[in-house]
Structure formats: C-alpha cells, structure tokens
Amino acid sequence: MKKFLFLSVSALLLAACGSKPKTAEVVEPKLCDAFPDYTVGVAINVNQSNQKDAEGVAIIKQHFNSIVAENCMKCEEIHPEENTYFWDDADRFVEFGEDNNMQIIGHCLIWHSQCAPWFFVDDKGKQVKPEELKQRMKDHITTVMTRYKGRITGYDVVNEAILDDGSYRPSLFYQILGEEFIPWAFQCAMEADPDAELYYNDYSMAQPGKRAGVVELVKKLKARGIRIDAVGLQSHMGMDHPSWEEFEASIKAFIGAGVDVQFTEVDMSALPSVNFGANVSDTEEYRAELNPYAEALPDSVSAVWNERMTTFLGIVDKYAKNVRRVTAWGVTDADSWKNDWPIKGRSDYPLWFDRKGQMKPFLVDRMKKKGLM
Numbered sequence: 420m421k422k423f424l425f426l427s428v429s430a431l432l433l434a435a436c437g438s439k440p441k442t443a444e445v446v447e448p449k450l451c452d453a454f455p456d457y458t459v460g461v462a463i464n465v466n467q468s469n470q471k472d473a474e475g476v477a478i479i480k481q482h483f484n485s486i487v488a489e490n491c492m493k494c495e496e497i498h499p500e501e502n503t504y505f506w507d508d509a510d511r512f513v514e515f516g517e518d519n520n521m522q523i524i525g526h527c528l529i530w531h532s533q534c535a536p537w538f539f540v541d542d543k544g545k546q547v548k549p550e551e552l553k554q555r556m557k558d559h560i561t562t563v564m565t566r567y568k569g570r571i572t573g574y575d576v577v578n579e580a581i582l583d584d585g586s587y588r589p590s591l592f593y594q595i596l597g598e599e600f601i602p603w604a605f606q607c608a609m610e611a612d613p614d615a616e617l618y619y620n621d622y623s624m625a626q627p628g629k630r631a632g633v634v635e636l637v638k639k640l641k642a643r644g645i646r647i648d649a650v651g652l653q654s655h656m657g658m659d660h661p662s663w664e665e666f667e668a669s670i671k672a673f674i675g676a677g678v679d680v681q682f683t684e685v686d687m688s689a690l691p692s693v694n695f696g697a698n699v700s701d702t703e704e705y706r707a708e709l710n711p712y713a714e715a716l717p718d719s720v721s722a723v724w725n726e727r728m729t730t731f732l733g734i735v736d737k738y739a740k741n742v743r744r745v746t747a748w749g750v751t752d753a754d755s756w757k758n759d760w761p762i763k764g765r766s767d768y769p770l771w772f773d774r775k776g777q778m779k780p781f782l783v784d785r786m787k788k789k790g791l792m
C-alpha cells in the first residue's frame with residue numbers, strides 16, 4: 420500500500436500556535452478508522468500471536484482493533500485431557516491483544532468440532548452420563564473464563580448447534596443432554612464472568628430454517644433470564660451465496676429478537692462452490708477444475724469479488740446501530756483455512772489482504788471515501 424503523509428495532531432497544533440513543526444509525521448492509514456461504528460477484527464493464528472509471522476503481525480497491529488483466536492482456545496487445544504489445560508498459546512494470544520490495546524474475543528467454549536474426545540467418555544470408556552457432562556462443561560467454561568476474567572470482552576459460548584433446517588445438530592452434547600445443553604452453557608458462562616459478553620455463533624445464517632431456529636433459541640434463553648448479548652453470523656461466503664435478501668432478513672430477525680449482531684468469521688471464497696456451509700467435517704476430493712486460479716485471480720473475477728464484499732459491508736452498515744463487530748477469518752489470503760477446506764490444496768482468495776499483504780480494492784475504496792487515503 421502507498422504511504423500517505425498526514426500531519427499529526429500535535430504538528431497541527433504547533434502550526435496553529437505559530438511555531439512551525441520541524442518534521443511531519445508519517446501516519447499510516449488504519450483500516451479500523453474506516454469503521455467508526457463497530458470494531459474490526461481478525462482471526463489470528465499461533466504464528467501471529469507468538470509473533471513469528473512478522474508480516475502478518477504488522478498488518479494486524481496496523482489495521483485491526485479486535486482479535487479472535489483461530490484455533491488456540493478451542494477445547495482440543497486448550498483442554499486436551501480432563502485434568503490438563505494447555506494455556507501457553509491462549510495466554511500469548513490474550514497478551515498480544517492487551518499489548519496492542521485490542522478488543523479480545525474468546526472462540527469458542529462449547530462446539531462439537533475440535534472438542535477433545537475425553538469430554539464424552541467416562542473413566543470406564545463408556546459414554547459419559549448427563550450429569551457428568553454438565554459438570555465437565557461447567558468446569559471447562561468456568562476455568563477458561565476465570566483465567567481471562569476482565570481481559571476477554573466476550574465469548575462464542577456455543578458454536579454451530581443448529582442445522583440449516585432449524586433443528587438441533589445431533590452432536591454428542593445434544594445426544595447426551597438434549598437442547599438443555601445450550602442454556603446450561605450460557606448459564607455457566609454468565610456465572611463464570613458476569614461482565615463478559617455472551618454470543619451464539621453459527622454459519623449459513625441466511626438459511627430461513629436456521630434463522631428461525633436461532634430466533635427461537637434467543638427467545639427461549641431470554642424468557643428464562645439467561646443472558647445472550649449477540650448472535651454471530653460467521654459469514655463464510657462465496658461468489659454465489661448467500662442470498663443478500665435472506666442474509667438481511669436474518670440480521671433483522673436477530674435484532675428483532677432482542678440481541679445485537681456481529682459478523683464473526685468473514686471470508687468469501689472466489690472458487691467454485693462445492694458446499695454452501697462451513698461444517699468442518701464436510702470435505703471433498705481435489706479436482707483440478709475446482710482449483711481454476713492456482714496461479715492468480717483473474718481481474719474480472721476479482722472485480723466481482725470486490726463488488727460483492729462492498730455489498731456485504733453495505734448491508735452490515737445499514738444495521739450499524741446493532742452491529743458490535745466485523746471480523747475477517749484470517750489476515751492474508753495465504754493464511755485462510757479456505758485454501759484447504761472443503762477441498763485440500765486449492766488457492767483461494769477469500770480475505771481482506773492478498774498474499775503480498777496488500778489491502779483489497781473494496782477496502783481501499785472505503786478508506787478513500789472516509790478521507791483516510
């Protein structure tokens with residue numbers, strides 16, 4: 420990105436007072452300044468929170484005011500065995516956010532995927548009994564939230580529990596506890612850190628069935644006095660989905676149910692879609708025709724992609740009063756999980772910075788419109 424010269428406030432003040440500043444400070448424009456109504460986040464990997472990826476770290480520090488851990492706070496990472504927590508990576512992640520004055524988001528407490536296998540098995544190797552699973556959930560939620568009390572703004576308390584048709588996902592949590600596992604998780608979280616924000620997070624939120632299921636869930640929690648502050652729409656998108664009308668209808672429905680919204684895992688695949696969701700276990704075999712831009716993204720495709728991202732942000736901005744955060748699911752295209760999901764080994768272009776660390780045109784346009792470039 421080009422460097423732009425700005426006079427710093429102090430330089431301007433000096434000038435106003437009559438003494439000329441000796442040098443003008445070079446201030447790089449910050450992406451998050453183009454989004455005054457909500458925070459602008461990014462999912463960071465351990466190479467970034469451990470500061471090994473210097474180029475990634477520079478982009479994160481320069482442009483984002485919120486971070487979420489891409490993997491290191493998931494159960495299998497942070498709590499691999501019943502009596503073993505692994506804190507090193509999560510601690511570094513939280514310190515990274517604090518050192519850089521960022522909002523820090525916890526992802527995620529209860530999720531069927533990347534959950535450590537011990538969670539569902541008792542000491543005799545049998546499926547764990549409901550009361551024991553409840554106790555394990557409580558211990559896990561309480562231990563993680565207590566460690567980061569006052570430091571993490573909010574948590575995805577439950578991730579991906581509702582299917583596209585609005586029914587409950589038949590995860591082990593559901594099989595063992597039924598739908599009560601969700602209120603229980605929120606109840607435990609609310610007690611563990613009363614000041615942390617609590618979120619329900621899911622993909623394919625534009626699906627009418629899922630929308631209805633999530634609205635019902637929010638209402639049920641609220642009717643029981645269980646706090647839920649926002650719904651997270653993951654927003655893993657493609658060139659042919661979601662339908663903007665349905666997406667907007669979901670935003671309206673969630674706000675109407677009495678919660679804020681946030682766009683928590685934003686990416687937009689530029690490749691042929693083989694799957695409209697983001698269910699990590701739904702994978703496909705590699706086929707060359709599904710990897711058409713192995714070398715580079717053609718300008719014509721890039722133009723449509725940027726247009727679609729502008730449309731997406733336009734919808735988000737319409738509801739800005741109720742939007743807490745928009746978070747990109749990775750820093751540069753090279754970091755994106757989409758290169759390996761749902762098909763391993765493709766070259767995708769789904770994020771906000773390209774493989775050279777350059778900001779994508781839809782964001783440059785926004786910066787220009789806000790007078791930041």
Ligand code: XIL
Pocket residue numbers: 489490578653684697699756
């Ligand atoms: C993905 C990560 O990006 C990958 O690195 C990991 O291998 C699998 O999980 N929904 C979520 C995220 O809530 O946690 C997932 O992240 C993507 C789908």
